[in-house]
Amino acid sequence: MKRELERIEIPGEHEARERAWSLVRAAYAEREPTPQRASFVRPLLVAAALAALVAAALSPPGRAVLEDVREAIGVDRAEPALFALPAGGRMLVVSSVGAWTVAADGSTRLLGPYRDASWSPFGRFIVASTQLQVAALEPDGDKRWTLARRDVRSPRWGGSRTDTRIAYLSGGELHVVGGDGRGDRVLARSAAPVAPSWRPATFHVLAYVANGRVVAADAVSGRRFWTRRAPGATHVEWSPDGELLLMQGPAFLRVYDRSGRLRYDLLDTRRGAATVTAAAFSPQNGIAFVQRTRGRSFLWTIPRLRPDASAARQVFSGPGTFRSVTWSPDSRWLAVAWPNANQLVFVPASGRGRVKAVGNVAEQFGSGSAPRVAGWCCS
């Protein structure tokens, strides 16, 4: 029987071994041997917490899986506070109390009770929204102008240094207003609750979702350049060079060129893909995305796009949900909000090097729950 058991073919056995070895080797390289092992282990562990998070069915009471190793929820050796950003720049963070800026040295400033925010194209301003207001802000929170509208969501600022526009959702409508707060108009009705995305290098091409389709349109004239079916799309984003458009839904991750031709279909949905919960273009046109399956989230990067995502590299995973994924301005780091661990995690995009984490983020951002990263701008 033993011989038969050893002869059983396991799909992808060799690849699994090499992937595991690269992770084990990296973990070993990051390890810092010390006799004070107890100080490394985060207090947030133990069977009770694990059982609550991983589902009660996993382990019967009293049946300890590990004798001297217990799985921590969260990254070991997390910093107790956000002392500094690993790659400089400035970060926008949104918690339940409002929007915050975080400077490179870790200092934070509460901008106000905004529920969403994003940077202007060159990081000079911020557009933020409450439920009833769009506001253009200085980075210190001073208001340049405001606009009262109903049920405002997802304001996004695009354009050149001399001519900018802000797109935002109001109820089911997509609005566009000048960067000076003038000329507000409805660009589309029946818009889906998905943040619009301005195509960089042009101030007037906007991608948005309406009626189950992704639309690329001229925000000034209203002319549609192309539309593509994308039922269930949750995120659209132009690449930083403006050549590609990423469409994300729970079960798809596709990249189109600026003419609307499908260039990459990154998930093989024939076998049923795990749910995609977040995705983002890097400043260098790579992609990071998060999948969730079997109670765990997995952070992947695709440094070079290929039709079958074969260049995808898993760089981080953990139990629970990763709430957002954001690239650092230099493309070297990914910021992931991890509510289950109450951590903000900075993962090297290369998959090599030490993962850095900051704990207690809900408390730091005045919130009962972990915040999300809304942008990381301008090193």
Added chain:
Amino acid sequence: MARSGRDERAWVRGAQAGSASDLEALFRAYWPRAFRAAYLVAHDAAAAEDIAQEAFLAAIRSLDRFDRRRPFGPWLHRIVVNRAIDWARARQLRAETSLPDLPGRTEPSNSLLLAPDHAAAGGNPQALAAAISRLPPEQRGVIVLRHLLDYTPGEIADLLELPRGTVNSRLRRGLDALKDEL
């Protein structure tokens, strides 16, 4: 894989002292069976990879306080088999309706589920795997520990923290079920 307890202790000692080559020797020696054991219990290649990988990462995390007088294999196998049993139980409870897959992993995760005529063929390792997959996770665990990893029922009882009689009965019921299937 032929290896002596002395090799193993030397690798553990070397890895504790910072030798990457000793760590690699330890990994190469123990990964294949750890992964295979996880796979036979979980019956999902992606899950088996996660389970075995997490076990090794746990080993790295606790390397400094690992007691070199204790054998490494049972310690690792205990983690792997227990986690795989937990995973298999949870999966049964969740009653997955679709099989999630991740990019870059090109194999379907339920490829063990062979056609009935194939599975019926005697002496076929894939048929054996398919038959094991139909056992309860607890029976899979003891069969894998006994017949793949060569632990005695007494050692299995220690590893799983079960009465020896329970181990024996699970083994007997599991093997009887396999005999009927094959």
